[in-house]
Amino acid sequence: MSGPPVLTRARSLVEPALRHTVRQLDPVNRSIAEYHLGWTESDGTPRESSGGKAVRPALALLAAEACGAPAEQAVPAGVAVELVHNFSLIHDDVMDGDTERRHRPTVWAVWGVPSAILTGDALLNLAQDQLALHPQAVRALGSAVRELVRGQTEDLAFERRSWVELDECKAMAAGKTGALLAASGRLGALLAGGSVPMVDALGTYGAHVGMAFQWVDDVLGIWGDPAVTGKPVLSDLRARKKSLPVTSVLSGGGAAAQEVGRWLAGDDPEPDLLRIAGILEDAGARDRALAEAAHEVDLANRALEGHDLSVTALDELAELTRFLTHREA
Amino acid sequence: MSGPPVLTRARSLVEPALRHTVRQLDPVNRSIAEYHLGWTESDGTPRESSGGKAVRPALALLAAEACGAPAEQAVPAGVAVELVHNFSLIHDDVMDGDTERRHRPTVWAVWGVPSAILTGDALLNLAQDQLALHPQAVRALGSAVRELVRGQTEDLAFERRSWVELDECKAMAAGKTGALLAASGRLGALLAGGSVPMVDALGTYGAHVGMAFQWVDDVLGIWGDPAVTGKPVLSDLRARKKSLPVTSVLSGGGAAAQEVGRWLAGDDPEPDLLRIAGILEDAGARDRALAEAAHEVDLANRALEGHDLSVTALDELAELTRFLTHREA
Numbered sequence: 001m002s003g004p005p006v007l008t009r010a011r012s013l014v015e016p017a018l019r020h021t022v023r024q025l026d027p028v029n030r031s032i033a034e035y036h037l038g039w040t041e042s043d044g045t046p047r048e049s050s051g052g053k054a055v056r057p058a059l060a061l062l063a064a065e066a067c068g069a070p071a072e073q074a075v076p077a078g079v080a081v082e083l084v085h086n087f088s089l090i091h092d093d094v095m096d097g098d099t100e101r102r103h104r105p106t107v108w109a110v111w112g113v114p115s116a117i118l119t120g121d122a123l124l125n126l127a128q129d130q131l132a133l134h135p136q137a138v139r140a141l142g143s144a145v146r147e148l149v150r151g152q153t154e155d156l157a158f159e160r161r162s163w164v165e166l167d168e169c170k171a172m173a174a175g176k177t178g179a180l181l182a183a184s185g186r187l188g189a190l191l192a193g194g195s196v197p198m199v200d201a202l203g204t205y206g207a208h209v210g211m212a213f214q215w216v217d218d219v220l221g222i223w224g225d226p227a228v229t230g231k232p233v234l235s236d237l238r239a240r241k242k243s244l245p246v247t248s249v250l251s252g253g254g255a256a257a258q259e260v261g262r263w264l265a266g267d268d269p270e271p272d273l274l275r276i277a278g279i280l281e282d283a284g285a286r287d288r289a290l291a292e293a294a295h296e297v298d299l300a301n302r303a304l305e306g307h308d309l310s311v312t313a314l315d316e317l318a319e320l321t322r323f324l325t326h327r328e329a
Numbered sequence: 330m331s332g333p334p335v336l337t338r339a340r341s342l343v344e345p346a347l348r349h350t351v352r353q354l355d356p357v358n359r360s361i362a363e364y365h366l367g368w369t370e371s372d373g374t375p376r377e378s379s380g381g382k383a384v385r386p387a388l389a390l391l392a393a394e395a396c397g398a399p400a401e402q403a404v405p406a407g408v409a410v411e412l413v414h415n416f417s418l419i420h421d422d423v424m425d426g427d428t429e430r431r432h433r434p435t436v437w438a439v440w441g442v443p444s445a446i447l448t449g450d451a452l453l454n455l456a457q458d459q460l461a462l463h464p465q466a467v468r469a470l471g472s473a474v475r476e477l478v479r480g481q482t483e484d485l486a487f488e489r490r491s492w493v494e495l496d497e498c499k500a501m502a503a504g505k506t507g508a509l510l511a512a513s514g515r516l517g518a519l520l521a522g523g524s525v526p527m528v529d530a531l532g533t534y535g536a537h538v539g540m541a542f543q544w545v546d547d548v549l550g551i552w553g554d555p556a557v558t559g560k561p562v563l564s565d566l567r568a569r570k571k572s573l574p575v576t577s578v579l580s581g582g583g584a585a586a587q588e589v590g591r592w593l594a595g596d597d598p599e600p601d602l603l604r605i606a607g608i609l610e611d612a613g614a615r616d617r618a619l620a621e622a623a624h625e626v627d628l629a630n631r632a633l634e635g636h637d638l639s640v641t642a643l644d645e646l647a648e649l650t651r652f653l654t655h656r657e658a
Contacts, residue, residue, distance in 0.1 A: 095443035129471035142458035
C-alpha cells in the first residue's frame with residue numbers, strides 16, 4: 001500500500017490496540033469485524049493484508065505530536081476514529097445496498113443485514129468506550145457521530161431528489177466526510193493535552209482536509225481513471241450522484257444547470273454519460289472542484305498558523321494532506 | 330398506564346431530559362426518534378401518550394436513592410439506559426422484520442430500513458454521550474451494550490437451529506434482557522457515588538430481576554391472555570421461539586424433549602400448537618418457569634442484603650420488581 005510513512009507508522013501503532021479492542025466482542029461479532037477490517041477471510045483464515053489505510057488514526061497521531069506529545073498518547077483516539085469509520089462503512093453498505101468494498105464482499109452480503117447492523121453497533125460502542133477516561137473526547141466523538149449520521153441521512157435524501165444546491169451538498173459532505181477527520185485532529189490534540197486553541201485548530205484542520213478530500217474524490221468519481229480509482233468509469237454519473245461538482249453546476253444556473261437538471265430529473269435509462277461529463281467539464285465543474293480543494297487545503301493550513309506546534313509534525317501533516325488531495329485526478 | 334408510583338416519578342424526572350437530549354439530533358432523525366418514543370405521530374403531530382413505561386430509568390433512580398443520593402443525580406443514567414433500550418428496539422425491529430410495536434407501525438415500517446439504522450445509531454451515540462463525565466459509567470454502559478449485541482446475535486442464531494439448550498437460552502437472555510437492567514442499577518448507584526460493593530449489588534439486583542422478567546415474559550408468550558399481553562395467543566410457539574420454558578423441556582430430556590424437538594425440527598406448516606403447549610405444561614415447563622422467576626427475585630433480594638441502603642428505596646425497588654414479575658401469567 002502506497003502513501004506517506006506516517007500511514008505505516010499509524011498502522012503499526014494503532015493496529016495492535018485495535019485488534020486487542022475487537023477481541024472484547026463476542027466470537028460472532030468479533031470474527032465479522034475481523035473480516036471487515038481485512039485481517040481474515042470470511043471463514044476466519046488470517047490474511048496478509050494490513051487492512052485500511054489508517055488515514056484517520058494518522059491524523060490523530062500527528063495532531064498529538066503537533067501538540068508536543070508522543071504519538072503513543074493518541075492511540076486510543078486513533079482506535080476510536082478507526083472504529084467509528086468502520087462502523088459507518090458497515091452500516092452504509094447496508095443502506096446503500098453495496099455488495100463490494102475494497103474488492104471483497106461487504107459484511108451484509110456475506111452474513112446478512114441483521115449481522116451487519118449488530119457488528120456495526122458493536123464497533124460504534126467500542127469506539128466510545130476507548131475514550132471513557134477523557135470526558136471531552138467522549139463528547140467530541142459523540143458530536144462527530146451525530147454529524148456523520150446527519151450527513152448520511154442527507155445523502156440518502158438526495159437520492160430521492162433531482163435538484164440539490166451546492167450549499168446543501170457541502171453541508172452533507174461536512175457531516176459525512178469532514179466530521180470524522182475533524183474529530184481525528186481534535187481527539188489527537190485532546191489526548192495530547194493540547195490547549196483549547198490548539199485543539200480547535202487541529203479540529204478545523206481536519207474538517208477542511210475532509211472537504212478537500214471530498215472535492216477530489218468527487219472529481220475522481222466522474223473523471224477518474226478506473227484503473228486508479230477501482231470504480232467503473234463515470235460511476236458517480238451512472239448513479240446520478242448529486243456530488244459537489246454536479247451540484248456546483250446546478251447552483252451555477254444557466255444552460256448547463258438546466259441541461260444537468262433535465263438529466264437528473266429524467267428517466268432516460270441509458271443517458272449519454274460522456275455527454276453529461278462533457279457538459280459538466282465545459283461548465284467549469286472540474287476546474288472549480290480542484291480549485292475548491294486547493295482552497296480548503298489553504299484554509300486547513302491557515303487554521304494552524306500562529307500556534308506553537310511541532311514543525312516535524314506539521315511537515316508530516318502536510319504530506320498526509322497532499323496524499324489525500326492529490327490522487328490522480 | 331398502570332404500575333407502581335416510581336414509574337410515574339421516573340417518567341416525570343427523566344422525560345424532560347430525554348426530550349432535551351433528542352433535540353440534539355438533526356431534524357430528520359429527531360422527528361423519527363420522537364415518533365418512536367411515542368411523543369408524536371409519524372407526521373410530527375404531538376401525542377398525549379407518555380411513551381414507554383420507563384422501567385429502566387426507574388431502576389436507575391431507585392438505585393441512586395438506595396445509595397442515599399437524590400434521584401435527580403441519576404437522571405443522566407436514566408436517560409442513557411432509556412436511549413439504549415430504544416436504540417435496541419429500533420434495530421431489533423429491523424432484524425426481526427416486526428412491523429408493529431405498542432400497536433403502532435415500527436420505524437422501519439414507516440421510514441424504511443436505512444432510516445431505522447441511522448436513528449438507532451444516533452440514539453446509541455446519544456446514550457454514551459450522557460455519561461461522558463463519569464468514566465466508570467461510560468465503561469459500564471459500553472459493556473452492557475456489548476452484552477445486548479451478543480444476546481441479540483445469539484437469539485438470531487437460535488432461529489436457525491432446532492435445538493437449543495437451557496443454558497444457552499439463559500446466557501442469551503442474560504445478554505438481551507439482563508444486561509441493560511443490570512446496567513440501570515449499576516449506573517444509578519455509580520452516579521450516586523455509591524461504594525463499589527453497593528454498585529455491584531445493585532447491578533446484580535438488576536441482572537436477576539431481568540432474568541425473572543424474562544422467565545415470566547416467556548410464560549406469557551406461550552400461555553398469556555392475548556387481551557393482557559397484546560400478543561396473539563400462543564405467539565411464541567407460532568414463531569417456534571426457543572424460549573426459556575421450551576429449552577427447559579429440551580434440556581430436561583425424555584419423551585417430552587423428543588416430542589418438542591420433533592416439532593421444532595419438523596416443517597409441518599400448521600402444527601397443533603395447543604397440543605405443544607399441553608406437552609410443555611405437562612412436562613412442568615410453566616411451573617418451573619414461575620419457580621425460576623421466583624428464584625431469580627430471591628437472588629436479586631439476597632444481593633442487596635448486608636449493604637447500608639435506604640429502606641424506602643428498597644421498598645420501592647421491591648414494588649417495581651413485583652410489577653415486572655407478577656404480570657397476569
